[in-house]
Amino acid sequence: MSNYLRNRGNDYLLGDFFNDFFVPETPNEKHLMKTDIKENEKNLSSQICDEEIEKIVDVAMSREVNVANVKEIELEEVQESAGKETKESEVTIRGKVEKQEFRNLTYIYSDSFSNTDDFSNTKDENIFAISPNDFSANEIMKLYKTVKSIHPDSFVALDLPIIANGADLELLQNSLADLKEKAIKFDFVVSNNLYGLQFANYGYKIIAGFGHNVYNNLTTLKLKELGVCMVVQSVELEKNLTSVLPVLTMRNFRLPLMTFAHCPYKTVNSNTCKKCSYSNNLTYSKGGKQYLLRRVKLSQCYFTMTN
Ligand SMILES: [Zn+2]
Numbered sequence: 001m002s003n004y005l006r007n008r009g010n011d012y013l014l015g016d017f018f019n020d021f022f023v024p025e026t027p028n029e030k031h032l033m034k035t036d037i038k039e040n041e042k043n044l045s046s047q048i049c050d051e052e053i054e055k056i057v058d059v060a061m062s063r064e065v066n067v068a069n070v071k072e073i074e075l076e077e078v079q080e081s082a083g084k085e086t087k088e089s090e091v092t093i094r095g096k097v098e099k100q101e102f103r104n105l106t107y108i109y110s111d112s113f114s115n116t117d118d119f120s121n122t123k124d125e126n127i128f129a130i131s132p133n134d135f136s137a138n139e140i141m142k143l144y145k146t147v148k149s150i151h152p153d154s155f156v157a158l159d160l161p162i163i164a165n166g167a168d169l170e171l172l173q174n175s176l177a178d179l180k181e182k183a184i185k186f187d188f189v190v191s192n193n194l195y196g197l198q199f200a201n202y203g204y205k206i207i208a209g210f211g212h213n214v215y216n217n218l219t220t221l222k223l224k225e226l227g228v229c230m231v232v233q234s235v236e237l238e239k240n241l242t243s244v245l246p247v248l249t250m251r252n253f254r255l256p257l258m259t260f261a262h263c264p265y266k267t268v269n270s271n272t273c274k275k276c277s278y279s280n281n282l283t284y285s286k287g288g289k290q291y292l293l294r295r296v297k298l299s300q301c302y303f304t305m306t307n
Helices: 002-006 009-017 027-044 050-061 137-150 166-181 194-202 217-225 264-269
Strands: 072-074 078-080 089-091 094-096 104-109 127-131 155-159 188-191 205-208 228-232 247-251 256-260 283-286 289-297 301-306
Touching (some): 094 217, 127 137, 188 194, 188 228, 217 228, 264 301
Parallel strands (some): 155 188, 188 205, 205 228, 228 247
Antiparallel strands (some): 072 094, 078 089, 256 301
16 A cells, blocks of 8 residues: 555655555555555464454445535544554544635746737636746746736736755745745745645645645645645546545646756756756657756756656
8 A cells, every 4th residue: 555655656755644544546546455455464464364454445445435516525434453452543534625716727837928818818717826947036026927917816826846955945935035025925835745835834825736646535634734725636536536625727737747856967068057058948859759858947957857
């Protein structure tokens, strides 16, 4: 079970969090859970007998969650018997569905405005997530002001980078402080990794974005507890997410296939990222396909490979 969660890419850290709370929802997950338990059976056999293992699987798999037209989800009280001698743990999970006030999260990139008509027609949008190529205050402000010039009453979120080291966090904080002085305050930030959740402590409303790979309601329950107010569901999830938090639909989103923490220009041209020799339109070609490598500038360069 833990391996399965860890293998879900970006969610592996949350996987550690929820290791004890994972409930299978799809047939595939149920199969994997059974497989995992069977695989671990040898190791557990000295502590848990076969009947107890089957009981744990049955209890977990009998939990059905249906949110269609209901305001409140109440998951069954679950008793998990760890079977370790007399130790037992009981987990009760309850959640109330938040009112869905917003529907769409429309992504705006630094090069999205080659044709502003594309955005002037998006009147029904609710939240715009600006995703700059450069997290300096000036670049962020430029995007923010462009969005506001087209949709003055819109809500605007800042899409936080997937990766940020200590120096990047300092840069982010400084940029946001500069912008605040210029009376620019974001309505939301879109968190894409665990560090982003900390922004709740700085007074921001948090949307758990693509990077959190939100796959099931247990994740949304935990994210809610950690201060998140809305989520987008995992791109790996084929059905609609069962969620206690409102779920936003991403629009104009460029799916990152891979993120590089290393700047190739630094190595090839022996420069530093402060004076990076990066030029636009870097692409990677393989098997007849060409992928765009988008540079995101913080204290150093990061690269995101997209379709
Ligand atoms: Zn660089």
